[in-house]
Amino acid sequence: MEPLKAKFILEIIGRPAEHIISSLNDLVVRMGQEKGAVILNKEIHKPKQVEKTDNLWTSFADVELEFNSVQHFLNVVMTYMPAHVEVFSPENFQFNTFELNELTNFIVGKLHNYDALAKKLMSEREILINKLEYLRNGGKIEDVFKPVQQVQNNQNLNEKKKEIKRKKSKKKN
Numbered sequence: 001m002e003p004l005k006a007k008f009i010l011e012i013i014g015r016p017a018e019h020i021i022s023s024l025n026d027l028v029v030r031m032g033q034e035k036g037a038v039i040l041n042k043e044i045h046k047p048k049q050v051e052k053t054d055n056l057w058t059s060f061a062d063v064e065l066e067f068n069s070v071q072h073f074l075n076v077v078m079t080y081m082p083a084h085v086e087v088f089s090p091e092n093f094q095f096n097t098f099e100l101n102e103l104t105n106f107i108v109g110k111l112h113n114y115d116a117l118a119k120k121l122m123s124e125r126e127i128l129i130n131k132l133e134y135l136r137n138g139g140k141i142e143d144v145f146k147p148v149q150q151v152q153n154n155q156n157l158n159e160k161k162k163e164i165k166r167k168k169s170k171k172k173n
Helices: 017-033 070-080 097-136 148-172
Strands: 004-014 037-044 057-067 084-089
Touching (some): 004 017, 004 070, 017 057, 070 097
Antiparallel strands (some): 037 057
8 A cells, every 4th residue: 555644733722832832742753653653744833822811822733644554544543633634645545345344443443442431431420429429418528438339338337227226216115
């Protein structure tokens, strides 16, 4: 296959302005170190202050890369999530079914990883919300740092103790 050549635009926002330049440069260097990728040209633009902010800056980099396969190209696209991508060579692509299956499975694998990460973050978010709600309702801060199963066991034990006390008080009456 003829090498695939593409232009990437990477955007970044943050503070201070000097940090944006070094972060963009680090990002571009890492892109060039990806398997099957070679940087042909790069230009990192001067940061500009974001309108209506006190200390927020934005900048972008134009990066031309060459890839030895479509899979390596897609890996960089999915890993670095550029703001814009323009493939300029080759003009036409032809895939056999094996290559198309390989590309499709690569994309599906990446999507499954992102999906698993999103689900993990959502469940961790739910746990944090539950812990905050527990504290808001008068729960003990020590319980928040215990494993969930231990807290549930403690709550069940407390409920059993209350039930035994109720039964004892009924027998006395």
